Structure formats: structure tokens, C-alpha cells
Amino acid sequence: MTSLIHPYACVHPSAQLGANVRVGAGATIDEGCVIGDDCEIRANAVVTGASVLGAGNQIGYGAIIGAEPQDLSFKGGNSRVEIGARNVIREYVTIHRGTKPDTVTTLGDDCYLMAGAHVAHNCRVGNRVIIVNNVLLAGYVEVGDRAFLGGAAVVHQFVRVGEGAIMRGKAGIGKDLPPWFMAVGTNYTSGLNRVGMRRTGIATATIRKVQRVYQMLYEDGLNVTQALLKMEADPEMCDVPEIRTIIAFIRASKRGILRGGPAAAGRGDRGGSED
Secondary structure (H helix, E strand, O other), X not given: OHHHEOOOOEEOOOOEEOOOOXXXXXXXXXXXXXXXXXXEEOOOOEEOOOOEEOOOOEEOOOOEEEEOOOOOOOOOOOOEEEXXXXXXXXXXXXXXXXXXXXXXXXXXXXXXXXXXXXXOOOOEEOXXXXXXXXXXXXXXXXXXXXXXXXXXXXXXXXXXXXXXXXXXXXXXXXXXXXXXXXXXXXXXXXXXXXXXXXXXXXXXXXXXXXXXXXXXXXXXOOOHHHHHXXXXXXXXXXXXXXXXXXXXXXXXXXXXXXXXXXXXXXXHHHOOOOO
């Protein structure tokens, strides 16, 4: 194992490194950190704050994992970052630990975070999430599995991004983005992430039913409560797992969901592009 650690790396004696961990020149692994098997910590990266990394992660050049939160209420304590397995975290990504003692910022498995992205304190990011360059997640943001956040997108604190949802490049949201919906501009949604749904293996007939959900919420002249009641009264809709997930997501929303934009019509099948 020693031969895999560059002589100019700084690894604290109490850090726990698994088998076949590579550590580049100038990288730092601080006290109490745990690095799983087959991870690569590239040159000048920092893993601190008792962060825990699963197996097979790549931490890019200059990335910082586990630094103190950018939160004025932070008073110290043993918060941390927990990262799953097989994630690619590219150059200069920052993932900050929780604000309050014993709280955690989490990243799941098989995610891809591109250069310059920021995941703030107490965020919870799911599995197979793609976060493109310079995306900013504020504190306590939740991102569901398979979500795609386009370049320079911004998410306000406490906002939730649903499973399979997509944010176009430079979109900014301060309200919840339901599963499989697409965010555009500032606080608007514009149809479904149809490409993402197809890639996940969701049947065409199901996608059509989810499209009907979107229409009920934004095009039928109903308010959100009326639309939800109408969905829940329709057995054919309630039998679809994706629709049940959407209904439960909206029911649990504390900030409300995005508005339907004036340019929304006809744009739903453009989802999944790599903005």
C-alpha cells in the first residue's frame, strides 16, 4: 500500500485507508477519515472532517471533501461527509460537512460530479446523479436518484429535486422540482425529462400517463390541491408507481412546486440533453 501513496502526500496516522488506495502528490487525508478500497485521491485534493468514503471513488485534483460548512450558525462539532461507492468527483468540487453536531452530508453511489460543483452542508444526494460543472447546491438540498443538474444550475436551500428530474443549464429554483419534471429559467418547469425516463426503461405508455399528470397540474386550470385530488380519484393513475411517487413528493412539499412556464407547451420531449 505504501507504494501507492506519493511521498509528498500528507496522510494522518489515524486515517483508515483500504486496499489499493492511491494518493497523489500534495493530497491531504486528515485525522479520522476513512477511505474505502480502490479509491483514488488525486494530487492536491483534501479529505477532511472525518469524512467516510466507500469503495472505488475518484476524488479529482484540488477537490475538497469535508471542509467546514459555509454557515454562520456553525459552532464546530463532529459533523461529517459520507460518500458511497464508485463516484467520480472531478476537479475542485467542494462537498461540505453538516452544520450541527452529528449531522451528515451524504452522496450515494455511482454519481458523477463535474468540475467546480458545490454540495453544501447537510445535502442529501441520491444514486446515479449527474451534477454538471459549476452547479451550486445550497444547504439541506435533497436530490433524488438519477437526477441531472445542468451546468451552472442553482438550487436554493431546503429545496428538493425529485427522482429522474432534470435542470437545464443555468436554471435556478427555490421551489421543489417533482420527479421526472424539467426545470428551466427561474422557478419554472417545462414538461418532462422524457429522454431520462426512456433511458431508465420506463414504458412509453407510462410516460404518456405521467405527461397527463403534468397537464393536470399546469394546463387544465386546476390548482395543485385540485389536481392531486383528481389524480388520487383515478384508479388507472394511482396504479402507476411513477405517478404515486410524484403525488407523494408533492404532498410532502414544504416549499411548494415550480410553476409552469409560458413556454412550457411542446418542450417536454427535449429533456435529457446535456445542457
